[in-house]
Amino acid sequence: MYTYSLSGYGVMAADRIRNEAYAQALRSAIQPGCVVLDIGTGTGAMAVLACQLGAGRVFAIEPSPVIQVARQVAAANHCAERIEFIEDLSTRATLPVQAHVIVSDLRGILPLFQQHIPSIVDARRRHLAPGGTLIPRKDFLWAAIVEAPKTYSEIVDPWEKNTFGQDLSAARQIAVNKYCKARMPPEQLLAKPSLWKTLDYRQIENPDAEGGLEWTIERDGTGHGILMWFDAELTEGVGYSNAPGTPKVIYGSLFFPWPQPVALAAGQNVAIELHAKLLEQDYTWRWKTRIAPAGKSAETRFSFDQSDLQGMLLSPVSLRKTAADYVPSLSEDGALHARTLALMDGRRSLEEIARQLCAEFPGRFPGWRQALGYAGALSQKLSR
Numbered sequence: 001m002y003t004y005s006l007s008g009y010g011v012m013a014a015d016r017i018r019n020e021a022y023a024q025a026l027r028s029a030i031q032p033g034c035v036v037l038d039i040g041t042g043t044g045a046m047a048v049l050a051c052q053l054g055a056g057r058v059f060a061i062e063p064s065p066v067i068q069v070a071r072q073v074a075a076a077n078h079c080a081e082r083i084e085f086i087e088d089l090s091t092r093a094t095l096p097v098q099a100h101v102i103v104s105d106l107r108g109i110l111p112l113f114q115q116h117i118p119s120i121v122d123a124r125r126r127h128l129a130p131g132g133t134l135i136p137r138k139d140f141l142w143a144a145i146v147e148a149p150k151t152y153s154e155i156v157d158p159w160e161k162n163t164f165g166q167d168l169s170a171a172r173q174i175a176v177n178k179y180c181k182a183r184m185p186p187e188q189l190l191a192k193p194s195l196w197k198t199l200d201y202r203q204i205e206n207p208d209a210e211g212g213l214e215w216t217i218e219r220d221g222t223g224h225g226i227l228m229w230f231d232a233e234l235t236e237g238v239g240y241s242n243a244p245g246t247p248k249v250i251y252g253s254l255f256f257p258w259p260q261p262v263a264l265a266a267g268q269n270v271a272i273e274l275h276a277k278l279l280e281q282d283y284t285w286r287w288k289t290r291i292a293p294a295g296k297s298a299e300t301r302f303s304f305d306q307s308d309l310q311g312m313l314l315s316p317v318s319l320r321k322t323a324a325d326y327v328p329s330l331s332e333d334g335a336l337h338a339r340t341l342a343l344m345d346g347r348r349s350l351e352e353i354a355r356q357l358c359a360e361f362p363g364r365f366p367g368w369r370q371a372l373g374y375a376g377a378l379s380q381k382l383s384r
C-alpha cells in the first residue's frame with residue numbers, strides 16, 4: 001500500500017475545497033451520540049471533526065505510523081476519550097459495534113486506486129449498521145479527448161530530442177504507454193466530456209471497470225490522448241469536481257497519451273474502450289482508440305491499443321520468472337529473507353535473530369547491529 005509522507009498529509013489537510021465538502025457531509029450525516037468509523041484517518045482530521053459534530057464514539061483506522069500523530073491531534077482537541085484508534089487496515093479490523101456513518105477518502109488521482117473499492121465493499125458489509133451512511137456516496141468518472149502539446153512533449157521529448165541524436169524509439173514506445181497526472185484548462189478539450197462510469201459505493205461489488213465512449217470532435221486541433229477525472233458526491237447535494245476549469249483539489253486528472261499526435265477536424269468521430277483491472281495491489285489500464293477519418297466514412301483512420309503493461313520496464317529474464325511453468329529457487333537475498341522470517345517464531349528476540357543471521361550469513365553483515373537493522377525492518381512490516 002502506498003504510504004504518504006507527512007507533507008503528503010499536509011497537502012490533504014490544506015485542501016479547503018475537499019475538507020469543507022467532507023465537513024458539510026459529516027454535518028448532515030452525524031446524529032448526536034452516533035457511531036462513526038473513519039477509514040484511513042491519516043492525521044485524524046475527520047475523526048476529530050466527527051467528535052466535534054456530536055458523534056458519541058469514533059473508530060479511527062490507519063495502518064501507517066501517521067496514526068501516532070492522529071492520536072496526538074485527538075488529545076490536543078479534547079476528543080481522545082471518544083476516539084478509538086486501530087493501527088491496521090479496515091479489512092483486517094473487527095469492531096465491537098457497527099457504525100452509523102463511515103467516512104473515508106482512499107482515492108488516488110482517481111477512485112480506481114489500490115484497494116479503495118474492496119475496502120469500501122468490506123466496510124459496507126461488516127462495519128456499516130443497517131441504514132447507515134457512506135461518505136463518499138458516489139464518484140463519477142469523466143473522460144475527454146484533449147489537445148495537450150506541453151504534457152505530451154514532457155513525455156516524448158527526452159526520447160526524441162536527445163543529446164547524442166541516437167534512435168531512442170524503444171524508450172519512446174514505453175513512455176507513451178504510461179499514463180500520468182495532469183491538470184488542463186477546458187480550452188484543451190476537443191469535445192465535451194463524457195461520463196464513463198458512476199461508482200455507487202452503496203452497491204458496488206466489482207473493483208474493475210470497463211466500457212466504451214464516443215465523441216464527435218467539436219473543433220479542429222491536434223489530439224494527444226484522453227484525460228480522465230472524477231466528480232465526487234459525498235452525500236445528497238454535497239461534493240466537488242476535478243473537471244478542467246474547476247478550482248484545484250488534491251486529485252487532478254490522469255492523462256492517457258496516444259502513440260502519436262493526431263490532427264483532428266470538427267465532426268470527426270473518436271471512440272475509445274477503457275479497461276481498469278485491479279491486479280494485486282493496484283490497477284492496470286488498457287486504452288484502445290479508434291479514430292475515423294473526417295467526413296462520413298465508416299473506415300478507421302487510426303487504431304491504437306495501449307496499456308500500462310506495455311509501459312513497464314520488463315526484461316525477458318524478469319518476465320520469465322513470472323511464468324506459470326517457471327520453477328523458482330531462492331537467490332541469496334531470498335534465502336536471507338526466508339531464514340529471517342523463519343526465525344521470527346514468537347520465541348526469539350530481534351537481537352537473537354540478528355546474531356543468528358550474522359552466524360549463518362557471515363559475508364552479509366559486518367556485525368549483528370547491521371543484521372538487527374535488516375531484521376527490524378522486516379519485523380516492522382510483517383510481525384504481529
Ligand SMILES: C[S@@+](CC[C@H](N)C(=O)[O-])C[C@H]1O[C@@H](n2cnc3c(N)ncnc32)[C@H](O)[C@@H]1O
Nearest residue numbers: 012039040041042061062063064089090105119
Ligand atoms: C488519502 S489518505 C486520507 C487521509 C485523511 N483521511 C484525509 O482525508 O486527509 C488515505 C489514508 O488511508 C489509509 N488507508 C488506505 N486503505 C486503508 C484501509 N483499508 N484501512 C485503513 N486505512 C487505509 C492510507 O494509509 C492513508 O493514510
